[in-house]
Amino acid sequence: MSVTAARGFVAAGVHCGVKPADPDLSLVATATGEAVPAAAVFTANKMTAAPVLTSRAHLEATGGRAAAVVLNSGNANAATGGPGRQHAEQMCAGVATELGRAADEVLVCSTGLIGIPLPIDAILSGIPAVVAARSAEGGVDAAEAIRTTDTFRKEAAVTRGGLTVGGMAKGAAMLAPHMATMLAVLTTDADVDHATLADHLRAGVDRSFNRLVVDGCMSTNDTVIILASGVAGAPDDPRDLELAIAEVCESLASQMARDAEGATKVVRVEVRGAASDEDADRGARAIATSQLTKCSWYGCDPYWGRVASDLGSAGIAFDPDRLSVSYGGVVVAREGVSVAHDEDAVATHMADRDLSIVADLGLGDGTAHVLTNDLTHAYVDENMGTS
Amino acid sequence: MSVTAARGFVAAGVHCGVKPADPDLSLVATATGEAVPAAAVFTANKMTAAPVLTSRAHLEATGGRAAAVVLNSGNANAATGGPGRQHAEQMCAGVATELGRAADEVLVCSTGLIGIPLPIDAILSGIPAVVAARSAEGGVDAAEAIRTTDTFRKEAAVTRGGLTVGGMAKGAAMLAPHMATMLAVLTTDADVDHATLADHLRAGVDRSFNRLVVDGCMSTNDTVIILASGVAGAPDDPRDLELAIAEVCESLASQMARDAEGATKVVRVEVRGAASDEDADRGARAIATSQLTKCSWYGCDPYWGRVASDLGSAGIAFDPDRLSVSYGGVVVAREGVSVAHDEDAVATHMADRDLSIVADLGLGDGTAHVLTNDLTHAYVDENMGTS
Numbered sequence: 001m002s003v004t005a006a007r008g009f010v011a012a013g014v015h016c017g018v019k020p021a022d023p024d025l026s027l028v029a030t031a032t033g034e035a036v037p038a039a040a041v042f043t044a045n046k047m048t049a050a051p052v053l054t055s056r057a058h059l060e061a062t063g064g065r066a067a068a069v070v071l072n073s074g075n076a077n078a079a080t081g082g083p084g085r086q087h088a089e090q091m092c093a094g095v096a097t098e099l100g101r102a103a104d105e106v107l108v109c110s111t112g113l114i115g116i117p118l119p120i121d122a123i124l125s126g127i128p129a130v131v132a133a134r135s136a137e138g139g140v141d142a143a144e145a146i147r148t149t150d151t152f153r154k155e156a157a158v159t160r161g162g163l164t165v166g167g168m169a170k171g172a173a174m175l176a177p178h179m180a181t182m183l184a185v186l187t188t189d190a191d192v193d194h195a196t197l198a199d200h201l202r203a204g205v206d207r208s209f210n211r212l213v214v215d216g217c218m219s220t221n222d223t224v225i226i227l228a229s230g231v232a233g234a235p236d237d238p239r240d241l242e243l244a245i246a247e248v249c250e251s252l253a254s255q256m257a258r259d260a261e262g263a264t265k266v267v268r269v270e271v272r273g274a275a276s277d278e279d280a281d282r283g284a285r286a287i288a289t290s291q292l293t294k295c296s297w298y299g300c301d302p303y304w305g306r307v308a309s310d311l312g313s314a315g316i317a318f319d320p321d322r323l324s325v326s327y328g329g330v331v332v333a334r335e336g337v338s339v340a341h342d343e344d345a346v347a348t349h350m351a352d353r354d355l356s357i358v359a360d361l362g363l364g365d366g367t368a369h370v371l372t373n374d375l376t377h378a379y380v381d382e383n384m385g386t387s
Numbered sequence: 388m389s390v391t392a393a394r395g396f397v398a399a400g401v402h403c404g405v406k407p408a409d410p411d412l413s414l415v416a417t418a419t420g421e422a423v424p425a426a427a428v429f430t431a432n433k434m435t436a437a438p439v440l441t442s443r444a445h446l447e448a449t450g451g452r453a454a455a456v457v458l459n460s461g462n463a464n465a466a467t468g469g470p471g472r473q474h475a476e477q478m479c480a481g482v483a484t485e486l487g488r489a490a491d492e493v494l495v496c497s498t499g500l501i502g503i504p505l506p507i508d509a510i511l512s513g514i515p516a517v518v519a520a521r522s523a524e525g526g527v528d529a530a531e532a533i534r535t536t537d538t539f540r541k542e543a544a545v546t547r548g549g550l551t552v553g554g555m556a557k558g559a560a561m562l563a564p565h566m567a568t569m570l571a572v573l574t575t576d577a578d579v580d581h582a583t584l585a586d587h588l589r590a591g592v593d594r595s596f597n598r599l600v601v602d603g604c605m606s607t608n609d610t611v612i613i614l615a616s617g618v619a620g621a622p623d624d625p626r627d628l629e630l631a632i633a634e635v636c637e638s639l640a641s642q643m644a645r646d647a648e649g650a651t652k653v654v655r656v657e658v659r660g661a662a663s664d665e666d667a668d669r670g671a672r673a674i675a676t677s678q679l680t681k682c683s684w685y686g687c688d689p690y691w692g693r694v695a696s697d698l699g700s701a702g703i704a705f706d707p708d709r710l711s712v713s714y715g716g717v718v719v720a721r722e723g724v725s726v727a728h729d730e731d732a733v734a735t736h737m738a739d740r741d742l743s744i745v746a747d748l749g750l751g752d753g754t755a756h757v758l759t760n761d762l763t764h765a766y767v768d769e770n771m772g773t774s
Contacts, residue, residue: 015495037767042625044700045696045699045700046698046699046700046705046706046707047695047696047698047699047700047705047707047710048699048707076518076692077692077722078692078695078696079692079695079723079724079725080708080724080725081708081723082708082724083724084724107459113692114690114692114695114696115691115692115694115695115720115724115725116725117725118690120605131665218700219696220692220695226578240437242432250513260712268724288670291762291766291770292676292770293769295766296770297769297772299770300770300773301771303501303502304466304502305463305465305466305500305502305503305607308434308465308501308502308604308607309432309465309466309501309607310468311433312432312433312434312435312607313431313432313433313434318434319433320434320435320466320468321468321469333502335468335469336466336505337466337467337468337470337502338502338504339470341658364498373765375678376767376770377767379678379682380685380763380764380767381688381764382683382763383678383679383682383683384682384683384685384686384688
């Protein structure tokens, strides 16, 4: 159930001093210390954090191989300019020295506050300890040390056809199109080349993390990395690996939705009957990023008029007279007007933690869905200040 | 200081029963009862409310003339299908009968909840009373009767070169690109044709209401209407009318920003140095619609890293190493990194009700600004439920 579930990997998590007391430095490495095939998906935000620049460059330099990933929480090393880029390189070099590897065989992730210089001395002093602590039982500690405002550790593992994929992640706010303030490290014991691994990871990310929308903000640091030890040999059926990677991504994404900052609800928004899948996706994201609509969910209010208004301003093909909307499977509006329905059933559904909203545009075959949350007092509390 | 400040207009506001007790039915009409040149700007939301469809059709039918505008609060008559469109026509016909005019010489606006049938009987029973109550002193009552969650009436008047422009408005949440949940009725005593009036109104709206962003949601009902009585004759200088219209629009928009739902701050966000004005506009709107950034303002937190992250994901030309950000004129970041600055001065500014944030992208000459607000507990409270 962790990043060390797949054979051939070790991990650790320690406190080094970026945060006052909690674990804040994490390592995932191959058991042998050798570099293995690796792949990653990074944020599309142009305010790219230093560790993203460094990890991307390292993967390019090695042709898609890595021996370890080092991660810190408490500081995102983003908006930190040239010194930040030096610090990210120093983190990799520090781990590489301990492992007896080249610096570009180490990848790096940071998460936490933006725009504040990384306390690099604390991190460098902690690296020998985190490397020394690595073990096949270290997955839990590693997952613990990447938490920021997460209220619980996020771990997953899937075994299919004799191969295992494990993973850990941190999420919270800023879960948006093209990933989130989220980091995930996956491992597999399958024997697979870099290109295949990269394809499988991209496919898994597209159907999981990229369908999560918390507040529409895109993070500077989003990174998903996978390493493949090869210990279990090549998959008998190539689909097993692809599916296992997707399932781990989906599990981690679902855990993130359940732990989004200040949320009281996990809301699945589906748009059907759109002129195209692209239109359906834009419509679903428009609903999921609407402050007004998100507040109405917090109030357990099936206010379909807001959903209609979000769709009408989403820049997609739309005809008010063809719209129907349902909450928890109960249709509350058809052909653009309210219809008599079982109000008790809707009220019961709105009081649940998990909501399901379907808007059918009545125009075509386009469908899409996203997972999102409500907008709450606690979200405002968590994001009022930097502390 | 009101919609009856310009000569040749009368107005009234009464209670008809859409709301439990408060005034909810409003009228602005020419003093003579004759139709005069008129122009309007409407929402771009495709979930277009019935009164918008009706007013647009009436202006087209008359070639840009109107004798009166009837407005109700408490129910937006949006997402109400065919019956809603009939109700909007009935409101116009009711007023036209009382005034002895054709129905298409009357325009109509509604504001309030979406997706709930308009209580048309209450409105029709109130129309004789609101028409009978009309007077040159009725501007205040008319402005009062269009309030929804507004905490104060919004009125303005400007006199230039012997001609006057007056106006009233209602705002609150959903102030977004291409207008807001906002209604405004302007009047002028200038003698001006429909085409010129329409040009002036469009220009005034572009530099005022369309630069307001509260929560990024676009209303189904947004409407700005102007009527010109001609009593003061043609402007000596044609610029006087254009300026006076723009100034009234700006005053009303500023009052809306100051009264946005649950806001504790009015924030002017300016983006300079963009590759184009369009990029600057997209960047400023990205900052103004960022939930994370809006929460940080509520917390008086000059967290420039969030502003940088918003700009990096805005889909515009952006180089982190060229970005500078200032709060209240104090530069806190330059070339993409934090710089030493007068922290007391910034803290004092962040505690103000009015904030000024400037992000300079260092790439070109593009500039734009928007007015927006913070995201607060009270915003969540006001939008949790329909009541």
